Amino acid sequence: MRLVTLVAMITLAIAAAFIPRPGSPDPGVAPVSEMPSVSICPIVEAGERHTMVSVLSSISGPGRLSTFSAGEESGALQFTTGSSGSVTISAADASAIGLAGGLIELPSEATASGVTITGGESLSAESCGDVPSGQSYVMGGSTASGRNFELQLLNPYAGDATVDLTVTTDAGLESDPRFDGVIIPALSSLALDFSQLIPGRATISVNIATTRGSVIAFARQTNGPESALWRAVEPAQDWWLPAPGGSDVRELIIGSPTNTEVSYQVDLYGPDGFIASFETGTISPRGEVRLSLTNLTTAPLGLRVITDAPVVAGLTIDAAVGLAVTTGSPVDATTWLLPGASSPIGGSASLLVLNTGLETVTVSVRSLREASVSRDFEVPAEGVHVVELVQADGYRVESSGPVVALWTSRGASGAATSIGIPLDDG
Numbered sequence: 001m002r003l004v005t006l007v008a009m010i011t012l013a014i015a016a017a018f019i020p021r022p023g024s025p026d027p028g029v030a031p032v033s034e035m036p037s038v039s040i041c042p043i044v045e046a047g048e049r050h051t052m053v054s055v056l057s058s059i060s061g062p063g064r065l066s067t068f069s070a071g072e073e074s075g076a077l078q079f080t081t082g083s084s085g086s087v088t089i090s091a092a093d094a095s096a097i098g099l100a101g102g103l104i105e106l107p108s109e110a111t112a113s114g115v116t117i118t119g120g121e122s123l124s125a126e127s128c129g130d131v132p133s134g135q136s137y138v139m140g141g142s143t144a145s146g147r148n149f150e151l152q153l154l155n156p157y158a159g160d161a162t163v164d165l166t167v168t169t170d171a172g173l174e175s176d177p178r179f180d181g182v183i184i185p186a187l188s189s190l191a192l193d194f195s196q197l198i199p200g201r202a203t204i205s206v207n208i209a210t211t212r213g214s215v216i217a218f219a220r221q222t223n224g225p226e227s228a229l230w231r232a233v234e235p236a237q238d239w240w241l242p243a244p245g246g247s248d249v250r251e252l253i254i255g256s257p258t259n260t261e262v263s264y265q266v267d268l269y270g271p272d273g274f275i276a277s278f279e280t281g282t283i284s285p286r287g288e289v290r291l292s293l294t295n296l297t298t299a300p301l302g303l304r305v306i307t308d309a310p311v312v313a314g315l316t317i318d319a320a321v322g323l324a325v326t327t328g329s330p331v332d333a334t335t336w337l338l339p340g341a342s343s344p345i346g347g348s349a350s351l352l353v354l355n356t357g358l359e360t361v362t363v364s365v366r367s368l369r370e371a372s373v374s375r376d377f378e379v380p381a382e383g384v385h386v387v388e389l390v391q392a393d394g395y396r397v398e399s400s401g402p403v404v405a406l407w408t409s410r411g412a413s414g415a416a417t418s419i420g421i422p423l424d425d426g
């Protein structure tokens with residue numbers, strides 16, 4: 001028996017010597033396991049205030065809007081972007097009630113969404129966003145002279161989230177334990193009313209540091225019936241911002257979350273190109289500067305803000321019909337989506353395109369709806385061009401070179417403005 005076993009072992013060893021080794025394993029294509037592309041929106045369905053959600057896509061595809069509040073999903077509906085690649089949905093149809101959040105599952109990555117909130121005497125608009133990095137920042141708030149500033153923190157996920165808020169006002173750094181370790185439960189919308197927390201502050205800025213989970217924040221400023229909505233964003237060192245013309249009170253705000261002085265430079269651009277370096281200076285630690293644009297010119301402007309540390313730059317417009325606020329864009333791109341961009345019934349709206357390059361660009365603007373309207377035009381190097389808008393779900397802007405796009409609207413109920421959403425040129 002031992003002899004048989006020994007012979008078998010020798011036979012196997014000889015066979016192994018002549019059998020070629022197998023080649024390296026070919027990994028092939030890894031199985032795809034992608035989460036759906038999503039965006040998160042603030043929803044208001046209370047009294048006279050109602051929210052319309054606009055979704056723009058590069059394809060005709062299905063999606064889902066769900067609303068959430070107080071730890072549970074309150075409603076949902078399915079939608080499709082259709083042949084126009086766009087759709088506008090009433091949040092009320094998704095059973096939204098009060099101050100809530102909306103989670104939109106999008107048909108493709110090349111998709112953008114936004115909200116337009118209307119009231120009896122108010123109008124506000126903002127793009128929705130995906131979950132930001134661990135830090136975001138918002139400035140431009142005030143609780144002085146009867147004004148109200150509110151921060152809405154949204155957590156659309158299954159686990160609780162925690163944030164630390166660093167609040168700076170004209171009175172300095174606010175030391176309040178209520179700003180530390182703020183818990184936003186799963187599937188919840190938490191609104192912080194700063195008129196109750198710190199009344200009488202002329203300026204308010206908030207740095208939001210997420211220490212657990214994921215949170216996206218939106219700011220809402222009201223002054224009587226007037227209302228403005230804008231999103232907290234990640235700070236950066238370079239910002240582009242088109243600004244509409246006219247006689248409205250226009251103000252550039254640059255806010256810094258950094259606890260050191262920050263140097264800044266602001267350049268101005270007009271319809272025909274570069275105008276001048278407008279101003280240079282420093283921002284105090286965790287401070288902000290406000291630069292009036294009202295008396296410079298009634299023509300549309302382009303602004304570039306360059307700093308030596310991350311900041312956020314934004315624009316406030318105080319018009320006779322209402323208040324509007326938006327942040328700038330830290331990037332330029334050749335393709336932009338502007339969800340919600342539309343001319344309201346009985347009002348007007350316009351698109352501003354800022355050419356950030358040193359050569360003339362050709363721009364194509366298309367309204368997204370079943371009967372779309374297309375316009376083509378040229379924008380000179382470092383120039384600003386204005387196009388009037390018609391009613392639509394939103395707009396798509398494509399350019400032969402890098403640009404930045406912003407839309408603004410005014411109607412009987414108020415004014416709104418919002419920076420567009422760039423699509424990755426890669």
